[in-house]
Amino acid sequence: MESLKNRTLLKVIVLGDSGVGKTSLMNQYVYKKFNRQYKATIGADFVTKELHIEDKAVTLQIWDTAGQERFHSLGAAFYRGADCCVLVYDVNNLKSFETLSSSHMEFLKQANPVEPEKFPFVLIGNKTDVDGGNTRVVSEKRAVEWCGTKGNMPYYETSAKENINVDEAFLGVAHEALSNE
Ligand code: GTP
């Protein structure tokens, strides 16, 4: 057994509009569970996942946040010490894509990292399963272009419901977070 002190703790903050699937992604990733019923997150809570990356024992501490505006009151102390920020939108919901820029800006303002232009973000476009892609309004190309304007932020498309690409996305997040250590 590795002792706890040899583990690297990585703090990850998940942001995005209400209902895009932040909680669902985390539940699928950590517990392999999906719930069709929507239950709004209030405040913030975290889950942890133990990983091995590049011979390092890593604990991902993933903070889920509330997308609903009336629950927004986390403040700078909450963001401090973050190693990576995950921005989530719903590929079937244009507004959730359009608010990404302000979430990105707001995070940097609150977290106030030493080198803001180097701080690792990851973008996730979720709910790719919905109606076989027929209700999709944001193309992969458009999302990748947006990432290009933000220093080539890594981009993943997922379905929390069908468990598509969820492990890959969070592994990418862990790599990004580790690069910030
Ligand atoms: P807030 O806590 O309000 O910020 O919302 P959230 O981003 O945590 O969204 P949540 O995970 O609660 O999901 C919202 C709704 O979308 C729920 O009914 C989920 O079952 C559904 N949902 C989440 N991910 C997917 C997905 O990949 N595909 C489909 N079809 N539905 C999803």
Ligand code: MG
């Ligand atoms: Mg939630």
